Amino acid sequence: MLRKIIIAGLAVLIVACTTVPITGRRQLSLVSASQMMALASEQYQTTLRQSNLSDDRTQIRRLDRVGDRIIQSVEQYLTDIGQSQLTEGYNWEVNLIEDDEVINAWAMPGGKIAFYTGIMKLFETDDEVAVVMAHEIAHAIAGHGGERMSQMLVAQLGGVALDVALTDKPEETRTLAQVAYGLGSQIGILLPFSRTHETEADELGVYFMTMAGYDPQASVNFWEKMAAMGGGAPPEFLSTHPSSQTRINDLNRLIPVAREKFGD
Template sequence: MKSKLIASTLVMAMTIAGCSTSSTGRAKIAFMDSNKLNAMGAQSFEEMKKKEKISKDEKTNAYVQCVANYITVHVPKSAHDGEWEVVVFDSEQINAFALPGGKIGVYTGILKVAEGQDQLAAIMGHEVAHVIEEHANERISAEQVAGIGLMATGVLLGDMDNDTKAMTMGALGIGAQYLALMPYGRSHETEADIVGQELMAKAGFKPEASVKLWQNMAKASGGNQPPEFMSTHPSNESRINQLRENLDKSEPIFNKAKTTPDCVNPIK
């Protein structure tokens, strides 16, 4: 009975894992309903707007909105068909994000690291790329598949004494975190870097600015990064090198761009 249950759950996980591929050709797991994810994104965004201080500086808001307009017009309708809501949060956090359902948040702290419209476009391109590639969907789906595997293991260990079982399950949980879910996060970040760089180039922003951005981000972090294998993000050095290598693809896209953005950065 136990072996049949384990077999069925593992087959379910393997079937789910073979669903589709991303635009870069990476196999992906994404079985959450997109409408539900959009609703979750909208709800999360509304909650953030209630908790975080929103910038009322007209020039800053106009600048961020300007860059966002150039970027989002090139987002496939399959990722989001409609207007994007852009909010600037008045905070020293060096951060930005995009959520399913067409939501973008930018913290004023990152405007001090991103020097000019092209570097801000690199940030937005990266964050919007997460939405285009359904990374939130994949993250939730991957964690559910990992849960199925742990559930099956729990059944298999059912006859062990409680202390041994708890220790074994704890070790397996750590293994799932570092060997599966974290590397999965790194693959998302790497993909968002590449897709985002090409997206900003399509919008008329200089793709080489993405390299300079991450050099600035490395300086801002002061070298305070965990080892790459223990992080959901690639090291600054890894992403800088990959972005530089991808310029051979993104620069021709930039050269064909039909727009020349002119977004005025209020921070000098």
């Protein structure tokens, strides 16, 4: 009997898994991509409406330029390896939110990205913009929002599928989605991405920026600059790492790999 239950449980988990490109990590996926994107799109529009969007044309053009170049390269790469379905239905969008105090950027499922003016002041070159842009694009492509949503459905609603949860508990589900997408701070819960997600977004990010022709060395330079700032509330990409030194060591190890595999 016990064995039967275990086998049934395993079957559910196997069915409900997807694989992250390049790293090959298996992830829990109780939520379909189209459901995630529909929810994310709604949350994204709400967030933008409640925010003060920047009208700094130079910085907006800069984000568009870097974003377009990385997205194009990554989509080409996914097509080349026969994985173009990973970004099917994505509607990439990058917006700049006016808030000089917030040194942050985030990405939601379906390619909805936002930067804050606070982080723009730290960028000296397009290569440095590419470090953060590629990291955020990596979160979106690796489906981290969906994985976190799945983990929260398991923890809080007993692992029901999203469509069931939406029908039975629409309010709770929307709150879960906000937290899963990293918008939890607006409703008083801040759940940082796990270390696994951050490390994976760092790794994929270095590959993605290299594919697009940016200098991966800028990743080390940028994180060293961030680490040197110290103090204040850490941005999401610093918050779940054991130390900036570990992150910098990891990146130093990955840069030659990125150049070898994805450089010109």
